[in-house]
Amino acid sequence: MKNLYNLLKKEYGKLGKWWPGTxxxxxxxxxxxxxxxxxxxxxxxxxxxxxxxxxxxxxxxxxxxxxxxxxxxxxxxxxxxxxxxxxxxxxxxxxxxxxxxxxxxxxxxxxxxxxxxxxxxxxxxxxxxxxFEFPIFVVDAYTKRLLKRIYGLNIEDYDKIQELFHKNYPKDTRLYQEFHGLIVEHAKKYCRKKPLCSKCFFGKKCNYLTSPLRTY
Incomplete structure (x- = not known):
């Protein structure tokens, strides 16, 4: 969990703010x-x-x-x-x-x-x-999917997931903006509803590959 940001950034590079517009x-x-x-x-x-x-x-x-x-x-x-x-x-x-x-x-x-x-x-x-650039982490369906598949964390409660990120990462606006974008990019490219595990760089580090029931 603590390495997720670095692993994603290594793959996708610097995304910056990610969400476009004023x-x-x-x-x-x-x-x-x-x-x-x-x-x-x-x-x-x-x-x-x-x-x-x-x-x-x-x-x-x-x-x-x-x-x-x-x-x-x-x-x-x-x-x-x-x-x-x-x-x-x-x-x-x-x-x-x-x-x-x-x-x-x-x-x-x-x-x-x-x-x-x-x-x-x-x-x-x-x-x-x-x-408004408040340091608050955005939790979406992609976030829940990655936590469940990569780390086996089956958490549905929004506040609990957000608290998990707030505890494991410093409260930094730029970090959270980019992190959210990295998660979305990974979910769209590899960790889709029907995941492309054979192409994903997480490989054996992902809990989903070792799970006997791949129903999520």
Whole structure:
């Protein structure tokens, strides 16, 4: 577990922040990326920018009727639900005059984000890590998969997994940003739902290869 970051970085090199976009864009893409792939998120953002600019993004989305917004972000899938969730987040930001520097300094920000309907722990932490650059580790399905397969750690609880990373690695924003990206890259390239074990560099170091029941 403590070597995971170094092993992944040795294979994939320096990824840096990994999640693209400005802080403002990340607030929106964190919702758009729910239950879809990044290509669909990019298509949805391209649609949005047919009507506005980066500087005016939040104001445009706030002023756009929910039905119209759903139509614009349709490529991202679950567009009606995501339009409502974006609106919920924008209502939260509007009360703070869309001033992200003010929002960033707000006490108990994570708890307040989690109270927004449609913002779960993964989305909230993605916003905190990438948009506001808080040193908080993002746990996703890929993280759970790697821990289970490589180390045999069958942990489903989000907070317990996050605590595991916080204990084993220093609380460092750049580290967590890159680490999350490395995990995603590895899961997409080798550790897929149907893993490519024969090509994976972990080899016999991976618990999955020695497991009698490869059902995960």
């Amino acid at each position: 802080s403002t864009e990340i607030l929106i893409t964190a919702i758009l990326t729910q239950n879809t792939n990044w290509k669909n998120v990019e298509k949805a953002m391209e649609n949005i920018y047919k009507f506005t600019t980066k500087d005016n993004l939040l104001f445009f989305l706030y002023d756009t009727p929910k039905e119209k917004l759903a139509e614009i972000i349709k490529p991202a899938g679950f567009f009606n639900i995501k339009a409502e969730r974006i609106k919920n987040l924008l209502n939260f930001l509007k009360k703070r005059n869309f001033n992200l520097k003010y929002v960033e300094k707000e006490p108990n920000l994570r708890e307040k984000l989690l109270k927004i309907k449609g913002i779960g722990k993964e989305t909230a932490d993605s916003i905190l890590l990438y948009a």
